[in-house]
Amino acid sequence: MRYAERLQARIEATGSRLCVGIDPRPGDDGIEAVPEFLKRLVGETWEHAAAFKPNMAYFEAMGLRGIEMLGDLLAEMPDEVPVILDAKRSDIGETQKYYAHSYFSHWKVDAVTLNPFLGYDSIEPFLGWEGKGIYLLAVTSNPGSADFQRQQLADGRSVFELVTALGDRAKEEGRQTDVGYVVGLTNASGVLGKVPDAPLLVPGLGAQGGDLASLAEAGRSAPDVINVSRGISYAGDDRSFGERAADWARKISDAYGAPANA
Structure with a gap:
């Protein structure tokens, strides 16, 4: 089964497009105390999650112990839920080959985020993995996405369309790995109509203030997932992780006109 098919099956099984971001902050x-936090977060939210997204930065910030925690976390993830490792790696092809082996063979994650700035040959080592996916940074959720990603070229295209062209090329070549894109909800206006109907990883909802309306109105059929991190882990209210996740899943599904499963 291809990655996009597995993700679509999970969305249909749960009625949820919620991606639960995992950003541990000691x-x-x-x-x-972090391992217990991670255990509770995953245990309480997995039934409402279309995917999980551990962010490498938060684990790396804890040094070697953090990397150990990430390895333990990935080994114990529920089999039903795809895992997207938010690594945003970018390097020459030879180095990327080892990143791909680490993530897909050793840690066995289902997908990984990549920075495509070095070009097609830098993502090629990730394209021959059956059942796996990659998400290329296309239009991120930060204000700085205007500095490069949303700039217009002389031929009328925007820079992010050069990124989506890489995914189109991989599809035309029949590569085994599915290619999706990171499109921030805060900067999605005027962008979604130019992005292929491939899987999207959508940050920017919740603490970053993104609005679901533009995404819901785009009429996309791909298995897009919307990430919420702080709004579940660090909401500052008296609800459980599970209650917060269920609430976000309902909000997202209501915007799409398809209520999440209870």
């Missing part, structure tokens, strides 16, 4: 209890 508090007063210190690093050793």
